[in-house]
Amino acid sequence: MQWLNELLGVKAPAGTTLKSAELAFRGLFPWWLAALLVVLLGAGIVALYWLERARIGPLRRSLMAGLRVALVLLLVLLLFRPMLLSDFEGERPQPIALLIDNSQSMKQQDRRMSQADLLRVAIARGLVPPTTRVKGTDSLSDVPPDTPREPSRADLVRYALTNPRLGLLDGLRRRGPVRPYLFGQDLHAAVKESLEKIEQGKTAAAILADFDAHEDRTALADAINGLLQRKDGELPGAIVVVTDGRDNASKLTLEEAARECARLKVPLHVYGVGSAEAGSLQLKDVVIADTIFFEDVVAVPLRWRAQGFKKGTVQLTLTLGGKVVAQKDVPVKAGEDLRAVLAFIPPKGEKREEKLDLVASIRLKENDAFRDSMTRQVRVIDSKVKVLYVENTPRWEYKFLQPALLRDRRVDAKFLLVGADPQTLRPPGSLTPAQRLHWPYLQAFPTRDKLLEYDVLILGDVPGGPKGFLNRQQLEGIREFVEEFRGGLVVIAGRQHMPAEYRDTPLAEILPVEFLAVNYKAESDKRIQPFRPVLTDAGQRADMMALADTPEDNRKVWLDLPGFHWHYPVTKLRPGATSLLAHPRDKMGEQPMPLLASHNFGRGQVLFLATDETWRWRFNAQDKYFGRFWGQLIYQVGLPHMLGNNSSHVQIALERSEAVLGRPGTVYARLLDKNFRGLKEKQVAAELIALDAKQGEPRVQTIQLERVEGRDGEYRYLLPHDKPGRFEIKLTNPEPASFSYRVNLPPRHELTEAAMAEDALREAAQVSGGHFYQEEDLHSLAERVRPRREPFTLRQEVLLWNYLTFLLFLVLITAEWVLRKFSNLS
Numbered sequence: 001m002q003w004l005n006e007l008l009g010v011k012a013p014a015g016t017t018l019k020s021a022e023l024a025f026r027g028l029f030p031w032w033l034a035a036l037l038v039v040l041l042g043a044g045i046v047a048l049y050w051l052e053r054a055r056i057g058p059l060r061r062s063l064m065a066g067l068r069v070a071l072v073l074l075l076v077l078l079l080f081r082p083m084l085l086s087d088f089e090g091e092r093p094q095p096i097a098l099l100i101d102n103s104q105s106m107k108q109q110d111r112r113m114s115q116a117d118l119l120r121v122a123i124a125r126g127l128v129p130p131t132t133r134v135k136g137t138d139s140l141s142d143v144p145p146d147t148p149r150e151p152s153r154a155d156l157v158r159y160a161l162t163n164p165r166l167g168l169l170d171g172l173r174r175r176g177p178v179r180p181y182l183f184g185q186d187l188h189a190a191v192k193e194s195l196e197k198i199e200q201g202k203t204a205a206a207i208l209a210d211f212d213a214h215e216d217r218t219a220l221a222d223a224i225n226g227l228l229q230r231k232d233g234e235l236p237g238a239i240v241v242v243t244d245g246r247d248n249a250s251k252l253t254l255e256e257a258a259r260e261c262a263r264l265k266v267p268l269h270v271y272g273v274g275s276a277e278a279g280s281l282q283l284k285d286v287v288i289a290d291t292i293f294f295e296d297v298v299a300v301p302l303r304w305r306a307q308g309f310k311k312g313t314v315q316l317t318l319t320l321g322g323k324v325v326a327q328k329d330v331p332v333k334a335g336e337d338l339r340a341v342l343a344f345i346p347p348k349g350e351k352r353e354e355k356l357d358l359v360a361s362i363r364l365k366e367n368d369a370f371r372d373s374m375t376r377q378v379r380v381i382d383s384k385v386k387v388l389y390v391e392n393t394p395r396w397e398y399k400f401l402q403p404a405l406l407r408d409r410r411v412d413a414k415f416l417l418v419g420a421d422p423q424t425l426r427p428p429g430s431l432t433p434a435q436r437l438h439w440p441y442l443q444a445f446p447t448r449d450k451l452l453e454y455d456v457l458i459l460g461d462v463p464g465g466p467k468g469f470l471n472r473q474q475l476e477g478i479r480e481f482v483e484e485f486r487g488g489l490v491v492i493a494g495r496q497h498m499p500a501e502y503r504d505t506p507l508a509e510i511l512p513v514e515f516l517a518v519n520y521k522a523e524s525d526k527r528i529q530p531f532r533p534v535l536t537d538a539g540q541r542a543d544m545m546a547l548a549d550t551p552e553d554n555r556k557v558w559l560d561l562p563g564f565h566w567h568y569p570v571t572k573l574r575p576g577a578t579s580l581l582a583h584p585r586d587k588m589g590e591q592p593m594p595l596l597a598s599h600n601f602g603r604g605q606v607l608f609l610a611t612d613e614t615w616r617w618r619f620n621a622q623d624k625y626f627g628r629f630w631g632q633l634i635y636q637v638g639l640p641h642m643l644g645n646n647s648s649h650v651q652i653a654l655e656r657s658e659a660v661l662g663r664p665g666t667v668y669a670r671l672l673d674k675n676f677r678g679l680k681e682k683q684v685a686a687e688l689i690a691l692d693a694k695q696g697e698p699r700v701q702t703i704q705l706e707r708v709e710g711r712d713g714e715y716r717y718l719l720p721h722d723k724p725g726r727f728e729i730k731l732t733n734p735e736p737a738s739f740s741y742r743v744n745l746p747p748r749h750e751l752t753e754a755a756m757a758e759d760a761l762r763e764a765a766q767v768s769g770g771h772f773y774q775e776e777d778l779h780s781l782a783e784r785v786r787p788r789r790e791p792f793t794l795r796q797e798v799l800l801w802n803y804l805t806f807l808l809f810l811v812l813i814t815a816e817w818v819l820r821k822f823s824n825l826s
Contacts, residue, residue, distance in 0.1 A: 021086040037076060042069045060819060067816040074809055086796045091789040093176040094237030097227050098169075098207065101220070101243035101273070102182040104750035106154040106213035108244070110278035111369060115143060117275045120775035122147045123166075124159035130166050130779035153244055153274045153756075154213040160242075160271070160778060161208060169207075171782025176237055180207045183223035184215020185249055216750055218243075221250035221257040224268070228260055237788035238267050238770070240781070244274040245757030248748040258764035267770035269781055270761045279308025280753030281370040284337070284744055285658055286360040287549045289632075290648070291639055293410045294348045294382040300326070301341050301549035304362050304372070305744075307334055308755030312366045318342050320380075321356035332364065336747045339549075352382045353646060375740060379648075384412040385638040386453060390445065391460035392469075393419045397492060398460060400615040404627045406440065411634065414454075416442040418462055418469045445470065448477045452485055455638035461494020461612070464501030475506040482510055483602030486647070486676060488637025490607045493568035495520040499608075500568075511608050512577035512599035513570040530563030531584050533595050539580035541653055541668060542598075544632035547625045551656055561625065562616045567595055570610060574599060576678075576711045600713065603676040605637045640676070649676070650731055652739035654719075659743045661724050661751075669705055669715045673734055678713020682706070684733055686717070691740075692725030703729075724751060 046065045112118050116135060119142065122128045127144040148155070161169060172178050182188045188210075220243055227239060239261065247254060261268055285303040292298050302316055309332045318326040325344035342360075358378050363371035387405060391398045394417065405413035417425065427439040451457070457478065463469045470478075481487040491511060493499060500517040502508050508515075535558050539545045547561075548554040571588055573579060577599035582592035595610045617626045640647045651670040659665055671679045683704045693699040705715035721743050729739045745752045762772040773781050 019087040019089045041072045056825075064816055064819050067812055067819070071809070071812050071816070074805075074812065078805065083797050088796065094235065094788045094790050095177040095179045096172050096175060096785060097236040097239045098172070098178055098180045099187075099223060099227065099239055099241045099243075100157065100180065100182050100207065100211060101184075101218065101241075102188075102211060102213055103184040103215045103218040103246075104213060105218060105244055105246045105752075105754075106157070106273065107152050108274065108278075108751070108753060109150040109152050110275035110755075112149055112275060113367060113369060114277060117277060118143045118147055118149070120275075121149075121151055121156065121159075123775040123778070124156050124163060126159070126163040126165050130163075130776075132776065134774075134776040152213075154211070156273050156775075157211070157242055158208060160775065166778050168778055168781060172240065172785060175782060175785045175787045179236065181223070181227070182210060183219065185217040185219055187223045187226040217249040218247050218750065219249040219251075220245065220247040221252040221254045223250075224254075224257040225252055225260060228264055228266065235264060235790075236266055238269055238785045240785070241268055241270045241761075242273060243270070243761070245272060245761040246750075246754055247757075248750070254760055254764045255767060258767040261768035261770075266768070268765045268768040269770045269773065269785060270765040271773045271778065271781070272756050272758055272761045274756035276756050276758035277308075278753070278755040279306070279364075279370060281306050281309075281314065281362055281364055281372055282744075282753075283360060283362050283372045283374045284742070285550070286358075286374045286376055288358060288376055288378060289543065289635070290651075291379045291381060291635065291643075292346060293384075294346050294380055296410055297343055297345055299341050299343045300358075300360065301339065302360055302362070303550065304338050305336050306332055306338060307753065309334070309364065309370075312364050315363050315365050316340055316342060317361045317363075318344060319359045319361070320344070320346060320378075321354070329365070341549075346380050348382060349380070353643070354380045356380055374742070377738075379643075381643070383642060384410055385455050385634055385642055387411055387413045387456045387458065387634060387638065388416065388442075388446070388451075388454045389413060389458040389460070390416045390418065390462055392462050392494070392497065393417070395461065395494070395612060396615045397612040400618060400626065401630060404623055404630060405634075407623075408627070408631055410631070413440060414442055415440055416445060445474055448480070451477055451481055452487070454487070455641040456488040456490065456634050457481065458490045458492065459498065459507075460492050461496050461498045463497045464499075464505065464507075468497070468501060470507075472505065475502075479506045479510055482604035482606060486603040486640040486644070488605050488607075488634075488641060489601075490609065490633065490637060492609045492612055494612055495566070510601050510606050512574050512597040512601075512606055513594065513608050513610075514572040514574060515568070515570045518569060528565055530565050532559070532561065532563040533581045534558075534584050534592070536579050536582050536592075537655075538578045539582075539596075541655055542580055542636075543653070544629075544636040545580055546632070547628055551658070557625065562619050564595075564611050564613045564616065566613060567593070567611045570594060570597075570608075573597060576600070578711075600678060604640065607633065607637060647676070648737070649673070649734045650737035652729060652731075652737065654741055659719070659721050659741055661721055661743055661745050661749065664718055664720050666716050666718055667705075667729060667739075669731070671713050671715055671731075671734055678711070679715075679734060680707070680712050684715055684731070687730040688719075689728045689730060690723065690725060691728055 046069070110117070112121060119128065119132060119134045122144050123130055123132055123134075125147065127147055128142075132142075151159070160166060169178065179189070220241075224239060224241070227236060245254075250257075258268060281304065283302065283304045285301075287301045288298070300318060304314075306314065312332040313329050314332045316328045316330065317324060325346070326342040328340060328342055330340060356378060358376045359373055360376075361371065361373035389398070389402065389405065394402075402413075402415060405411050422443050425441040425443045427436045427441075431439065446454075478489065482489050489510065491498060491507075499508065499511065499515055500519065503515070503517050535545060535555070540551065540555070546554050547557045567583060567586075569586070569588070570593065573591075573594060577597050579592070579594035579597050581596035582594055584592075586593040588594075593610075594608075597608045597610075599606060614626060614629060617629070649672045653668055655666040655668065669684070671684060673679055683706060686703050686705055688701045688703050690697070690699050690701075703717055705717045708714040708716060724743050724745050726740065726742050728741075731737045758772075765772040771777075771781075771784055
């Protein structure tokens with residue numbers, strides 16, 4: 001049939017031979033109908049010619065009738081759409097897929113510390129021969145001086161692909177057609193214009209035109225698997241992968257993708273971009289109170305992340321006022337949330353009170369280039385918080401709180417039991433004068449002047465009313481203690497007296513809640529289903545409500561604490577008051593019932609605790625949570641009075657202790673005027689400083705803190721957290737103050753500093769039957785890619801409406817016309 005193909009003008013594709021050819025018809029009606037039509041038309045044509053009156057011989061009549069029948073037969077044949085089906089067999093080279101990582105991690109600039117890493121950059125840049133030895137060199141003298149020290153990974157890709165000394169892409173083109181792809185979250189094939197440029201030899205320009213390292217996710221394993229599962233069914237002969245190996249979005253693992261390549265005999269040739277020695281060491285959070293005490297044990301939890309280090313030691317250091325106070329070495333390991341606690345005792349200084357910088361630093365001992373630090377300003381004081389705890393009878397809350405306060409070295413506590421026999425509260429005669437001075441029990445409520453010696457007053461279930469323990473003058477003194485002298489007041493509700501019997505007294509005006517008098521009878525002590533208190537949003541931000549060192553751990557602790565069985569109901573929060581702890585079910589109107597409420601009354605702070613069952617938190621935990629809660633609560637309300645006019649007018653805190661890129665968060669500020677009353681201005685200007693801003697980027701931005709409606713002195717601002725790095729908020733009103741924080745990257749984020757995943761890439765290449773390359777090996781990459789050819793069959797369909805058909809038609813109709821003319825027929 002080869003002659004028929006040549007006669008019909010069917011050309012065999014290059015490198016193929018004809019396997020078979022057959023004639024096929026694709027008409028619109030069945031063959032029997034066509035045959036019947038030919039027979040009928042043929043009979044009619046023969047009849048017409050034999051009935052012709054002209055004098056024509058039988059032979060000529062038969063010839064003209066035959067020509068006309070042949071024309072009809074040809075037309076019917078064409079209506080059947082005759083096709084010539086030719087199958088050609090041959091072999092063609094399989095394409096080489098070039099898969100380039102286009103994700104944001106390729107923008108990372110690795111710190112090239114070793115000579116080997118610097119020489120790799122020089123090889124890619126074309127500054128040294130491609131065969132330059134990298135391993136085994138000892139001196140930096142072999143590195144050209146104009147070698148870029150910290151190029152981005154994307155720049156390394158551009159260097160390597162455009163380096164004429166490597167000739168990487170031209171070498172691949174000699175092994176087979178190059179099909180470039182970019183990948184991030186998805187696989188993107190090269191556009192048609194790029195393919196045309198590649199065929200013209202402009203390979204690097206075509207590929208790099210769309211390479212900008214902008215995609216925010218990397219699905220390396222899925223991209224490789226996508227090449228193997230393409231709908232066109234054409235497997236590549238090899239896959240050349242250019243990547244740093246940081247996969248954070250694939251459904252498959254890289255090993256699974258490599259095994260699939262091995263099954264289909266498609267080797268992976270992996271160019272690992274970036275430094276395998278690069279890494280990152282970054283402090284995420286340092287937790288410490290604003291005020292600490294001399295000669296007291298201070299525990300400072302640190303959180304940090306480490307990536308890219310295979311071995312070594314991390315050194316954690318705390319310095320206070322420029323002096324090292326704690327240091328700890330831990331083995332390095334990879335992790336996003338590594339933790340350690342450093343403890344120290346601030347040495348007693350010459351001053352009773354100092355403001356010092358506490359600097360937490362972290363470094364890799366084997367390479368000092370990897371280090372980070374965070375600074376917190378703390379106040380160190382040489383004093384104790386003086387507490388007066390007044391209770392009626394020793395209920396359970398008192399029984400556990402009293403020894404906890406006595407054990408706390410930062411607290412100087414005195415106790416007054418209203419219902420106790422005065423004789424039992426007197427110090428024994430055998431005590432020395434010094435011991436009498438520290439006797440913890442009082443026999444009577446202190447006078448106004450003596451009350452001002454205390455920093456915190458705790459009122460338990462003390463009888464009130466006309467015949468109560470505290471008269472109106474003493475209650476007015478308590479009000480003055482809080483409002484004018486910055487004293488702290490904590491009121492613990494009780495079933496008998498507090499606060500039911502103080503409804504119309506000066507004490508009720510001080511409390512942050514409004515309430516009705518509720519009487520609890522003896523049967524009210526009956527146990528009911530316990531309820532677990534819930535931290536409000538404000539409670540999650542309050543330092544005194546932190547029972548763990550991180551917000552995540554703190555929320556977990558509160559969820560696991562034993563529940564309460566009783567609480568005193570309130571009807572309303574006063575304007576400006578804040579609920580820190582709420583009932584999970586009970587409501588006051590539309591709002592959850594507060595169990596712990598706080599507000600600033602004048603210059604002082606008042607807390608109302610609507611339950612007397614925090615002692616239940618000691619179950620299986622002793623004072624771990626109970627002691628921490630009460631200690632933090634007492635420091636919070638007592639420090640303003642203890643520090644006096646030296647107390648800070650500014651308190652700044654983030655809504656969440658850890659700021660994360662892409663998750664906006666609110667910064668809250670408590671601003672007090674010179675009289676320690678909350679500011680009432682609607683806006684307060686501040687500066688937001690980007691400490692890690694690069695050259696050319698804006699560094700300082702003016703922001704406006706907005707006052708929270710109905711809460712004098714409380715301000716907030718929504719931070720966008722749209723850039724990672726260190727930031728600082730600076731205020732000048734009401735006094736100069738600053739607050740530093742860091743915006744961290746989410747786990748496995750593209751911009752997270754991490755080394756090239758050499759081990760994973762090397763293993764994947766080996767499993768697939770390919771090879772792993774770094775810059776010193778790239779000169780051999782093209783040679784190791786074996787050209788592969790695959791058999792294929794190509795079918796060509798030729799419609800027989802070609803020049804031969806029309807020539808035959810012309811011959812037949814011309815012959816009949818000539819015969820009719822010679823026969824004098826019209």
